[in-house]
Amino acid sequence: MCRLFGLSSAPERAHATFWLLDAPDSLSRQSHHDPDGTGLGYFDADGAPHVDKAPIAAYQDRAFAQDARQVRSATFLAHVRYASTGNLEARNTHPFQQDGRLFAHNGVIEGLDDLDAHLGDDRSLVAGDTDSERFFALITRETRDRDGDITAGIEHAARWISRKLPVYALNLVLVTRDELWALRYPDTHELFVLERPAGGLHGDRHLDHSGSHGRMRVHSEHLAGHPAVVVASERMDDNPHWRALRPGELLHVGPDLHTTLHLVLPDPPAHLLTLDDLRPDAAASQRAA
Numbered sequence: 147m148c149r150l151f152g153l154s155s156a157p158e159r160a161h162a163t164f165w166l167l168d169a170p171d172s173l174s175r176q177s178h179h180d181p182d183g184t185g186l187g188y189f190d191a192d193g194a195p196h197v198d199k200a201p202i203a204a205y206q207d208r209a210f211a212q213d214a215r216q217v218r219s220a221t222f223l224a225h226v227r228y229a230s231t232g233n234l235e236a237r238n239t240h241p242f243q244q245d246g247r248l249f250a251h252n253g254v255i256e257g258l259d260d261l262d263a264h265l266g267d268d269r270s271l272v273a274g275d276t277d278s279e280r281f282f283a284l285i286t287r288e289t290r291d292r293d294g295d296i297t298a299g300i301e302h303a304a305r306w307i308s309r310k311l312p313v314y315a316l317n318l319v320l321v322t323r324d325e326l327w328a329l330r331y332p333d334t335h336e337l338f339v340l341e342r343p344a345g346g347l348h349g350d351r352h353l354d355h356s357g358s359h360g361r362m363r364v365h366s367e368h369l370a371g372h373p374a375v376v377v378a379s380e381r382m383d384d385n386p387h388w389r390a391l392r393p394g395e396l397l398h399v400g401p402d403l404h405t406t407l408h409l410v411l412p413d414p415p416a417h418l419l420t421l422d423d424l425r426p427d428a429a430a431s432q433r434a435a
Contacts, residue, residue: 149226149361150252150337152319152377154326154399155369156220159191162353162366163216164224183239184226187248188219193323195248199239221321225250226361237274244271244286247296247322251278252335252379253315254424255307257417264306281307281316296320297398300327301410313415314424319377324401328377330391332414337391340376341405342369347385355382375399 166184185199225240240250255277262269271283289299304316315334320327330337345351353369381388394411
């Protein structure tokens with residue numbers, strides 16, 4: 147299953163270190179289930195987005211994912227991909243960038259010819275082959291049509307897809323230089339949020355989160371003294387304050403770390419897919435590793 151991770155320390159720019167494929171004690175197990183891409187997105191001091199990513203399996207090389215990346219940003223977005231749609235190429239590796247925003251998705255959307263027709267000229271926003279980047283393009287268009295309201299853009303794009311296309315999952319994280327959004331839909335995969343005070347649960351600890359099976363690790367000494375909001379596909383430490391988003395719930399983290407939650411998709415998709423409905427490669431990408 148793809149792993150999503152988003153972090154905001156806005157307005158504070160935090161130093162953080164990311165390992166996108168960690169835990170050498172599990173490398174033998176991982177060799178049977180290699181990721182198909184890893185990526186990290188962040189913003190520089192001028193607010194320009196940067197994406198550092200590679201389709202790991204295509205290169206048969208773990209070095210990119212295992213090497214630690216030390217970056218500074220108010221928001222971060224990381225993704226470990228297991229391919230369901232699109233070849234193993236950099237252009238199909240998350241995160242994606244459009245209009246100064248970064249986006250990553252975990253799930254499967256089918257009916258892509260219908261989605262392409264609905265996008266029309268905005269299909270030009272899509273550089274690769276994935277359902278995820280098409281979903282992002284629809285969010286970008288809906289946001290533009292609503293005077294830059296990203297919350298409304300996500301809601302309208304996800305609602306159109308949920309009504310018109312076969313859907314397995316639409317879990318997403320989207321970030322700007324100082325804001326973060328996360329959607330869980332439907333109840334297929336979990337998505338968790340942690341509102342972390344400065345120093346964490348005990349008040350004096352740096353941030354050090356590690357996912358299961360060594361899929362991702364994030365470390366920040368800076369967050370011993372500053373609060374943050376973290377979103378992840380799994381609870382990444384033993385903090386009891388992790389909570390799961392409800393199916394259909396959209397989280398927004400503002401530039402002051404104020405969080406709002408809205409149930410934007412209260413009903414299940416009109417054409418809900420199961421694992422048995424998916425192609426074997428797509429089904430494999432959605433199973434928990």
